Amino acid sequence: MTEPLRIGLLGAARITPKAVVKPAMDRDDVVLKAVAARDEEKARAFAAAHGVERHTTYDALIEADDVDLVYNALPVSEHAPMTIRALEAGKHVLCEKPFAMNLAEAESVLAAAKASDRRVVEAFHHRYHPAFETYLSWIADDRIGPVKKVRSVFTVPIPDKDGEIRYRPELGGGAMRDLGCYALAWAIAVFGEAPERVTARATTAPSGVDDAMRVELVFPSGGEAELNCDMRPETVRMAAIFAEGERGQAGFVNPVAPHQGAALSWHAQGEAGTAPIAEGTTYDHQLAALVDALRSGAPLPTEGQAILDQQRALDAAYQSAGLGALLNAGAA
Numbered sequence: 001m002t003e004p005l006r007i008g009l010l011g012a013a014r015i016t017p018k019a020v021v022k023p024a025m026d027r028d029d030v031v032l033k034a035v036a037a038r039d040e041e042k043a044r045a046f047a048a049a050h051g052v053e054r055h056t057t058y059d060a061l062i063e064a065d066d067v068d069l070v071y072n073a074l075p076v077s078e079h080a081p082m083t084i085r086a087l088e089a090g091k092h093v094l095c096e097k098p099f100a101m102n103l104a105e106a107e108s109v110l111a112a113a114k115a116s117d118r119r120v121v122e123a124f125h126h127r128y129h130p131a132f133e134t135y136l137s138w139i140a141d142d143r144i145g146p147v148k149k150v151r152s153v154f155t156v157p158i159p160d161k162d163g164e165i166r167y168r169p170e171l172g173g174g175a176m177r178d179l180g181c182y183a184l185a186w187a188i189a190v191f192g193e194a195p196e197r198v199t200a201r202a203t204t205a206p207s208g209v210d211d212a213m214r215v216e217l218v219f220p221s222g223g224e225a226e227l228n229c230d231m232r233p234e235t236v237r238m239a240a241i242f243a244e245g246e247r248g249q250a251g252f253v254n255p256v257a258p259h260q261g262a263a264l265s266w267h268a269q270g271e272a273g274t275a276p277i278a279e280g281t282t283y284d285h286q287l288a289a290l291v292d293a294l295r296s297g298a299p300l301p302t303e304g305q306a307i308l309d310q311q312r313a314l315d316a317a318y319q320s321a322g323l324g325a326l327l328n329a330g331a332a
Contacts, residue, residue: 004031005291008067008091010058010082011074012037012046015096019123020071021050023287030291036061062086069294071123072096075165076172077330080105083120087112093120094290098181098314099307101172102327106311110304121290122302122310124185128285130278131258132189135241135250139190144245144268150190150225152183152241154256158231160205166231167207169329174209176202176317180229182256184313186241187217187225189301194309196220198316202323203232209326215317257282 007024009016012035024030034053037043047054055061062070062085070086072079072095080100083093087109099122100106113120126132139147156179160167166178188194195217202210212230219225242251248268254261259282264275293300318324 002295004029005294006031006033006066006068008033008055008061008064008070009035009046009052010061010070010072010086011035012039012042013073013096016046016071016073017050018281019073019096019125019283020094020287023281023284026284027287027291030287033067034061034064058082059085062089062091067091069094069290075168076101076177077170079172080109083109084112087116087118087120090116090118092118092294094123095120096123097185098172098177099311101330103308103311103315106307110307119294119300119303120307121300122307123286124182124302125282125286126182126255126257127185127189127301128289129255129258129280129282130285131252131262131264131275132255134275135252135255135264136189138250138266139243139245143248143266143273144243144250145247146221147190147223147243147245149223149244150187150241151244152186152225153228154179154183154239155228155230155235156237157233157235159233160207167205167209167211169208169326172330173207174213174318174323174326175211175229175231176200176213176215176314176321178229179231180213180215180227180317181310181314182239183227183229183241184215184217184317185310186252186255187227188306188309188313190241190243191219191221191223191225193219193221195225195313195316198313198320200317200321202321204323205232210318210321210323213317213321215320217313 036055197218202213205211215227217225250266253263
């Protein structure tokens with residue numbers, strides 16, 4: 001691919017300007033072409049604000065000849081069906097997290113990608129920031145010894161008001177889906193393998209979604225992880241991962257948005273170290289990696305089997321917490 005990557009935006013979501021619009025505007029090898037949203041007024045305002053074309057339907061954008069990649073920022077319940085449509089129309093897809101309502105949907109999406117010879121990538125933007133690569137390199141070079149335990153937390157106060165979709169079960173809401181998916185992804189990345197056992201406990205909001213969940217993982221290597229996510233209004237914002245090895249510990253405070261302030265540190269047997277945080281947002285680095293991968297064919301760490309490992313563990317957490325019905329809450 002030598003021509004600019006032409007991107008179409010599904011949904012005028014709050015995340016879209018910082019996740020795709022701003023990073024794209026800072027590059028000369030990416031062009032934003034169009035947006036489509038169910039709310040016509042919202043779509044019109046978004047198009048005017050960012051200088052892109054407005055399509056009146058999702059299908060019109062997906063079928064557009066001048067779009068190479070679709071960014072799917074619709075509610076979780078629309079991730080699989082719209083991503084499959086885009087793949088079948090010959091588009092690559094960057095799909096927001098969590099990838100799907102359940103594992104069966106995720107498998108269907110990957111099957112569609114294979115059949116269409118197109119790529120679908122889950123938008124775990126943190127994975128592409130150099131700070132996260134630094135953290136994983138500390139684990140890989142045995143700086144703290146073999147990792148035995150990981151503690152991973154992501155909590156954000158989110159009140160249930162103004163139609164907040166994270167409290168709507170039929171749209172794929174829930175603390176584990178919205179926040180805990182990050183904590184899960186961090187733990188899987190550290191161990192470099194999928195968990196073999198998942199147990200969870202949750203509290204629920206009046207709408208029925210989980211508003212907090214604690215998850216315990218056991219990995220084939222013998223390592224364990226404890227994940228905590230919480231979106232109750234009274235919670236305090238926190239995002240961090242701490243890996244405990246045989247000789248020491250490595251911590252990363254704010255891996256989800258290191259460009260907004262973060263801390264990387266390790267200590268082991270009397271030695272310690274830190275690392276500076278590279279410039280650029282996680283979204284800048286994600287788009288750069290995506291453009292390069294589409295040109296070179298190089299694999300990305302948030303596609304393929306990684307998507308299935310993540311979704312399988314996410315499903316298992318809901319099942320263990322007694323909330324398995326939420327995995328099919330959007331089904332007709």
